[in-house]
Amino acid sequence: MxxxxxxxxxxxxxxxxxxxxxxxxxxxxxxxxxxxxxxxxxxxxxxxxxxxxxxxxxxxxxxxxxxxxxxxxxxxxxxxxxxxxxxxxxxxxxxxxxxxxxxxxxxxxxxxxxxxxxxxxxxxxxxxxxxxxxxxxxxxxxxxxxxxxxxxxxxxxxxxxxxxxxxxxxxxxxxxxxxxxxxxxxxxxxxxxxDEIREQCPWATLGRKGKRAPNIVTSLELESSVMEHNNERFQAKYKLIEENEVRVELTQTEDADYVLVAFGSSSRICQKAVELAREEGLRIGLLRPITLWPFPKKEIDALCSHVKGFLVPELNAGQMVEDVRLIVNGRVPVEHYGRMGGMLFSPNEILDNLKKLLINK
CATH class of the missing domain: 3.40.50.970 (Thiamin diphosphate (ThDP)-binding fold, Pyr/PP domains)
Incomplete structure (x- = not known):
């Protein structure tokens, strides 16, 4: 259709x-x-x-x-x-x-x-x-x-x-x-x-056909060495996901002096804040993580070479900002601005706090 x-x-x-x-x-x-x-x-x-x-x-x-x-x-x-x-x-x-x-x-x-x-x-x-x-x-x-x-x-x-x-x-x-x-x-x-599921998911529990061994779906393993091996395999898979599945959207970050980092609805509000800042002659950009895990570490790391600071607006007390700070590792300032309890911030609030916390500090 x-x-x-x-x-x-x-x-x-x-x-x-x-x-x-x-x-x-x-x-x-x-x-x-x-x-x-x-x-x-x-x-x-x-x-x-x-x-x-x-x-x-x-x-x-x-x-x-x-x-x-x-x-x-x-x-x-x-x-x-x-x-x-x-x-x-x-x-x-x-x-x-x-x-x-x-x-x-x-x-x-x-x-x-x-x-x-x-x-x-x-x-x-x-x-x-x-x-x-x-x-x-x-x-x-x-x-x-x-x-x-x-x-x-x-x-x-x-x-x-x-x-x-x-x-x-x-x-x-x-x-x-x-x-x-x-x-x-x-x-x-x-x-x-x-039949398609059997072909695509040979591990699935759809009943045995032919001479294959039973499929066992469980997260339990009582042998510590085997459980450690399972966890090592999981970590290798997670590393592969981090290498291949990062999704991120960059808006006017090429010449930005300061960059907003925001996800979800906050990033929509930040888009308008970037427009307002540009109208004032302030070179502000926006990095939106589309995948929160895997997190866009390389993209944030690359921005540290030319930006003067990051502001992370979130509708919380400060959560994603911790991951941004880990990546930046003190090279430039990283500040947080948040609202809680269902309260929202406006584009002007974000711009005002960007000036207060970073630009005019």
């Missing part, structure tokens, strides 16, 4: 993209501000058209374990939630990473800690890129800054998850989930047949 252009919320675009991306199953639980994902999927009745399973689980814990079961069969399965719900899923996420099961997770962030607020936040950065569950694992993390990217990152997330046999996550926030924009939906990708 041909591509369609529609006016959609971010959550709605993600749901419709999931149906069109050959998704086998969605398991979730309603929580603001991402409830439209489940609502849109149920309204579309994809089980009647593509055969996609859509199930409201009894809890977030149940949902992530349903994802584990579907992923173990080599199916394209996904779940979505918001911040408190993602906290409940963390043990299952660690299990998925330890069992090397590809799947797609979605977190539409809201303010915390605790139940917090239903308003937007970016305070789940640490949880997502540092490993919210236990063990040395990583999640391939895509950070959309538009409704279009909410749709585009569903097939991309599945592609990367299956390429590396690793969970991938779309880390959005309440602004991106709730805002409306025109979206070009992807063409339909048919769900794979069982």
């Amino acid at each position: 041909a591509e369609e252009i529609k006016l959609l919320k971010g959550n709605e675009a993600l749901a419709l993209s999931a149906i069109r991306s050959g998704t086998d199953g969605y398991f979730g639980y309603p929580i603001t501000p991402q409830s439209e994902v489940l609502e849109t999927l149920t309204a579309e009745h994809p089980w009647d058209t593509t055969g996609m399973v859509v199930l409201q689980a009894e809890s977030e814990v149940a949902a992530i374990n349903m994802v584990y079961g579907g992923a173990g069969c080599g199916k394209r399965v996904m779940t979505s939630s918001s911040s408190p719900g993602m906290s409940l899923k963390q043990e299952g996420v660690s299990y998925l990473a330890g069992a090397e099961l590809p799947c797609l997770l979605v977190n539409v962030m809201r303010g915390g800690p605790g139940l917090g607020t239903i308003q937007p936040s970016q305070a789940d950065y640490f949880q997502t890129v540092k490993g919210g569950g236990h063990g040395d694992y990583r999640l391939i993390t895509l950070a959309p800054n538009s409704v279009q990217e909410m749709a585009d990152f569903v097939p991309l997330g599945f592609e990367l998850a299956f390429k590396y046999r690793n969970p991938a996550i779309i880390l959005a926030d309440g602004i991106i989930g709730q805002m409306m924009e025109k979206v070009r939906l992807p063409e339909f990708t048919p769900r794979r047949t069982e």
Whole structure:
């Protein structure tokens, strides 16, 4: 079917993209501000058209374990939630990473800690890129800054998850989930047949055929030396992902004296701040990490050769700024400006704080 252009919320675009991306199953639980994902999927009745399973689980814990079961069969399965719900899923996420099961997770962030607020936040950065569950694992993390990217990152997330046999996550926030924009939906990708899954995922538990040994999906290994070998293999895979899958957007950084580093909705606000600064004759640029992990270390490192400083605007108390500081390593100043609790900053606020913290300091 041909591509369609529609006016959609971010959550709605993600749901419709999931149906069109050959998704086998969605398991979730309603929580603001991402409830439209489940609502849109149920309204579309994809089980009647593509055969996609859509199930409201009894809890977030149940949902992530349903994802584990579907992923173990080599199916394209996904779940979505918001911040408190993602906290409940963390043990299952660690299990998925330890069992090397590809799947797609979605977190539409809201303010915390605790139940917090239903308003937007970016305070789940640490949880997502540092490993919210236990063990040395990583999640391939895509950070959309538009409704279009909410749709585009569903097939991309599945592609990367299956390429590396690793969970991938779309880390959005309440602004991106709730805002409306025109979206070009992807063409339909048919769900794979069982034979295709067997060919593409020889590790999957679809039942034995022929003389192959049983496939065992587990993250448990009681022999310490074997578990260490597994972890060494994981780290080698993560290094490969870091070498090959960094995605970043640079805006007017070639001649910039100062660079804003922002992701998601904050980067949209920073785009306007760059325009305002340029109108004043200030040479300001913007670096937007599209992948929060792997993080664009080389790109930030390269900018240190000519910029005078970095400002990292985030809707949190200061999280991604720590990774920027690690890369810069004291060569130039790195400052943070944030709002919390669902409060947003304006382009003028960012520009004013850039002047206060860096330019006029």
